[in-house]
Amino acid sequence: MQRLRIDLIAAARPNFMKVAPLFHVLHEQPWCRLRLVHTGQHYDQNMSEAFFRDLKLPPPDLHLGVGSGSHAKQTADVMLAYEEACAADRPDLVVVVGDVNSTMACALVGAKLHIPIAHLEAGLRSGDRRMPEEINRLVTDTLADILWTPSPDADEHLAAEGVPPEKITRVGNIMIDSYELMRERIDASGERRRLGLENHAYAVVTLHRPSNVDTPTPLTALVDQLIRMAARLPLVFPVHPRTRKNLEAFGLCSKLADAPNLQVIEPLGYVDFMNLVCGAHLAITDSGGIQEETTYLGIPCLTLRTTTERPITITEGTNRLVTAAGLVPAVDEILAGRWPQGRKPRLWDGHTAARVAADIRRRLLRAPPHVAEATAVPATAHQRTRGNA
Structure with a gap:
């Protein structure tokens, strides 16, 4: 052959x-x-x-x-x-x-x-x-x-x-194959337990896109909104190296460190990160893959972008595009149980x-x-x- x-x-x-x-x-x-x-x-x-x-x-x-x-x-x-x-x-x-x-x-x-x-x-x-x-x-x-x-x-x-x-x-969607391939290890990871989040409602945050993190004005606005959100729901924020560099350059690290209910942690491997996502009440992101994974898992997702190359996560899934100013109202909708449940797309x-x-x-x-x-x-x-x- x-x-x-x-x-x-x-x-x-x-x-x-x-x-x-x-x-x-x-x-x-x-x-x-x-x-x-x-x-x-x-x-x-x-x-x-x-x-x-x-x-x-x-x-x-x-x-x-x-x-x-x-x-x-x-x-x-x-x-x-x-x-x-x-x-x-x-x-x-x-x-x-x-x-x-x-x-x-x-x-x-x-x-x-x-x-x-x-x-x-x-x-x-x-x-x-x-x-x-x-x-x-x-x-x-x-x-x-x-x-x-x-x-x-x-x-x-x-x-x-x-x-x-x-x-x-x-x-x-090949990302779903990845999740299913690692599902047992994800479930057994223990990352939620290590961070004291087991059996608690919380949100996962990821930010790395240049439009959100490369200049002081948008990144400062997002930090302020995350601090407001943490008063409603504990947040865990694995910080991308690019984002951490800019948080330090713009003098924003101390604001995050001093905020109650907001854990800033190092980037995680896929297994530990997905253990966090699977237990989350909602996700806040500007990434592409998380929009898909949360749709598959039925978890509300707030995407900090004006467009998405994955519109099926909106038309069929649990994802919505939001601005920094729209974060807190959207979280309130989710906490009140008024978020669309969505469904898994075909294939x-x-x-x-x-x-x-x-x-x-x-x-x-x-x-x-x-x-x-x-x-x-x-x-x-x-x-x-x-x-x-």
Whole structure:
């Protein structure tokens, strides 16, 4: 049997969570050989290597060691290093995930070397091109030969952009696979107990987007609102390194430290963090993944952004977009029991990686349809029409 040589690209924290379930499924297949590529875009111990350990990933086969830098430098460094790796050992398929700089950079390398590219989590759009992630999504989806989408809105976006329907397969949400993969360890983590939150109502806070944390005015406003919220509900705030640096630079650390009912802690690995999320009464975030996880778990989520590339978490789930000024009123609505319950979107079921593996085999090896593949959803004519409206 022909064996496909497949590169799985991981770069930043969300990538690791998305790559892990797919790695485990593909690793068991006799028809492929994997190379796990870590670009090194995030190099902090708490934000990279810990996630490989938590998600039972082996050390990467290839570590590009790119590190931080401007968007241009980071993209260029990844391209240079990954092009050299492909020249030395050419894969048959490059699988990129998410929307970080490494996603776009490796897609560009694959396209220029005429290596097929597959994008997991394709078709997500916020409509805000000021976000670097939005540019990365647009470029990657333009270059990709295979586009695996998590939801109907993603199918519609790609159709509206002229992507041929035969390139698109809806496979579901890979983040849910990650959660289910680690569910027993998450439940057994004990992080809530260590923080004294077991059997208590509390909220989890995460902030890292430049629009929220890189300048004094918005970050100060958010700190003030968090302190007000903590008077209503205890908060636990694992602080991203970027956010901590700016809290210190803007003289806001002492305000948080002095606030009652507000615990500021170091970043957590995936297992411990999800143990906190699972027990939370609500989540406050500007992240993408938490919007999805809270929808799956039925936990109210307040997203501190003006747009989201995951609108299904609003139309079907428990997520809502809020401003800093809207945080406290929204929390009051949640505490009063007036928050929509939502439901789990279709194919958010923990079997996305199996559908991806079946789609690779069908497309590249022309194998007969697999049982798992039957649950993948190609874009329909109706969706294509709506997408062009």
